[in-house]
Amino acid sequence: MWRGGFLTMSLVTDAFVSQIAAVEPWPENATIYQPLKSEQVLLSDNASCLAVQAFLQMCNLPVLVVCRANAEYMSPSGKVPFIHVGNQVISELGPVVQFVKAKGHSLSNGLDEVQKAEMKAYMELVNNMLLTAELYIQWCDEATLEEITQPRYSSPYSWPLSSILVLKKKLEIKRKMKAIGWAGKKLEQVYEDVDQCCQALSQRLGTQPYFFNKQPTELDALVFGHLFTILTTQLTNDELQEKVKNYSNLVAFCRRIEQNYFEDHDRDSSSSSSLRLPRGPTLP
Amino acid sequence: MPHFCPICLLTCPLLSGRLPALKTRQDGVIFQTSKIITHLKKQKYNADYDLSAKQAADTLAFISLLEEKLLPALIHTFWVDAKNYVDHTRKWYAETIPFPLNFFIPNQMHKRHLERLQLIRGESWREDDETLEKQLYTDALECLTLLSQRLGTHRFFFGDSPASLDAYIFSHLALVLNVKLPSSRLQQHLRSLPNLCQYCASILTIYFTRDGETFPRLSPKSPTAESSDYEEEPNKRRNQILSVAVGLLAMVGYALLSGIVSIQRVSEDKAVELGLALEEDEED
CATH class of the missing domain: 1.20.1050.10 (Glutathione S-transferase Yfyf (Class Pi); Chain A, domain 2)
Known part of the structure; x- marks a missing residue:
């Protein structure tokens, strides 16, 4: 049913969609769907979910978080998270940013053209290196696969199905790694890539509060989603975490966004119906 | 080698994952753009x-x-x-x-x-x-x-x-x-x-x-170009001969296998007898 809804939506021309979107204000009952927080979600999925939540929070748009075991199969693109706003369903950060922009909310309006190009480039850096590294560690490192990924990914399903789904996903990721030339990489090389990426992000951030000075952008939301998840997730060893912890300005950046956009709202979420982020582990 | 050598890098990244290749004296052949750049950096040819x-x-x-x-x-x-x-x-x-x-x-x-x-x-x-x-x-x-x-x-x-x-x-x-x-x-x-x-x-x-030298040719040989006819001549002739030979072989093979033509091996005196018999038949 969800997929059907997406297809009909995509048949309508872009201009038409944005027109409708602009007319309708942000509804009260906007919902974000993601996998079960405590027993199912994986590192990479959690990073993507947190990034979208952070982005909506930065735009000051209220959204209700709903955890579903089959969120991956509900999503029109097969990737989590996705938001359900009015009669539209949009998945992943990029399309969500465009959709929200059509509604008149944008974080990057204050940037000039060069800065916008740089912001997009850094977002692709995070997707290209951090996200791929997370997928590699989850699905291609045997120890992590056995101890963490397999039990978590198959948790909602009973035996024959759970093994089949894990195997299917594992093969898909392995083929993807092969296609982008990561299949021959060793775990150490992947950690090195993460380090290189973090170094680039750290250099770019410097001593500024956000990547483009005082106002957060979607890049900040994306970086926060990934780094915060890496910092707060216990894997088979601490190596990935240590790579990020080496850069003190990145850790401080994560703490800043957590304080500004998640802790305040937790406090008054009892009175208003704003984002209710399930309280995850906080930064050390 | 000049300080900046883009020729080493100008290769179509689409063709295959194994190109470009750089042949070096110490380390043998190095594949892929990123590895070549790393190698050149080690040799102190660094554009950055x-x-x-x-x-x-x-x-x-x-x-x-x-x-x-x-x-x-x-x-x-x-x-x-x-x-x-x-x-x-x-x-x-x-x-x-x-x-x-x-x-x-x-x-x-x-x-x-x-x-x-x-x-x-x-x-x-x-x-x-x-x-x-x-x-x-x-x-x-x-x-x-x-x-x-x-x-x-x-x-x-x-x-x-x-x-x-x-x-x-x-x-x-x-x-x-x-x-x-x-x-x-x-x-x-x-x-x-x-x-x-x-x-x-x-x-x-x-x-x-x-x-x-001009820029590497980026389009297939146009069929109208006069020179291309001459260039292709030897291959064309060879291919024609080969295809005719393959066709003939196939026909003969089919004829033999399906029994349209059969070859009988007979000894010399028998052949003479056969010849005589044939002659007698004709006389009759």
């Missing part, structure tokens, strides 16, 4: 020597942008777009690959690239999926626009001297700009961005016109 840490970070980010946004569309333009593939890429490859292989290798590559696109852009990709194709090109055109905005009125991406990022970007743009394809949306869009065209042209004239 003057860059600040922030610029080095930008290099990484823009390379990711190219890989995530422009490369998939390039692969589509060359290998998946039906018209371009049949009229251009397959012909081009078939011309250069030796005789029996040229029937299989282009098709194999076509399949591999299609699979790669499917893996990059999600499982649901099919050859004729218009929505996804549209999204692919929207992303790529946006990427070109972003590059144009980032370049602005500068001569190179980091001011007045070229760096490795320029080699990366140039190798993609020059391909788009100079190739003659039946349908190329990327080329049309790139032509409308004058600063990028100017950028490509200036790099071409500075680094690729030594010894009266």
